[in-house]
Amino acid sequence: MDWEVIRFSFFHWESIQQVYPLLLDGWWMTIKLCLAVVPLGFTLGCMIATVHSFHVRMLNYPLIFAVDFFRSIPPLVLLIYTVYGLPLLGWDVPAFGAVVVAFTFNSASYYGEIIRAGIESIPKGQMEAARSTGLTRLQAMIHVILPQAVRNVAPDLTSNTLELIKATSIASVVALPELLRMGRVTQGLVYNATPLIAVAVIYLIMLWPMVRLLSRLERRMMSSR
DSSP: OOHHHHHHHHOOHHHHHHHHHHHHHHHHHHHHHHHHHHHHHHHHHHHHHHHHHTTOHHHHHHHHHHHHHHHHSOHHHHHHHHHHHTGGGTOOOOHHHHHHHHHHHHHHHHHHHHHHHHHHTSOHHHHHHHHHTTOOHHHHIIIIIHHHHHHHTHHHHHHHHHHHHHHGGGGGGGTOOOHHHHHHHHHHHHTSSHHHHHHHHHHHHHHHHHHHHHHHHHHHHHHHO
16 A cells, blocks of 8 residues: 555645635635524524414415425425526526525424424423413413423434534535535645545534534433433
């Protein structure tokens, strides 16, 4: 085994020195994408779960269909349809905005189902007690039920957020200059795979704290039971 060839192909430090500004640009684009998608998806998911919990038949069936639709469509397919389909409908949306739209609707369907499960885990007496203090049904949901529901499903929410952040890498397919895309571009500039190794290390640094947090939450939930 030629270790010099392996070093040049995968651990060539000089290559990183040449292209690290491009990798940093990709990393910053990934950060911006996550900062947009995660709060939007979570907020929309909370709205979906809240409306669903009110059991309004006129709204529940469309919500169930929408959630099932976005959970059934692969994120990559949804991303391609959104990025290339919106301009055909006359909506001149930048690539970043189109990617945010696709990931927001996809993630909201999962967040919504997780939070709905959290709401259903709360005893019905909690809502009745909150209403007895003079709160409206919506106020009771926002101030009493949702905080408890989110706490009950915190490990699942963290896991979903972790998967969502990793899924943003498929935005490279539509040429959004996020981290993986810039890793592939810089690989072509230096003619070795070292930039892709650097991309993997960056993702590890970003996501490892969340993995440890998820493990801690799961242990805490198990001990509380």
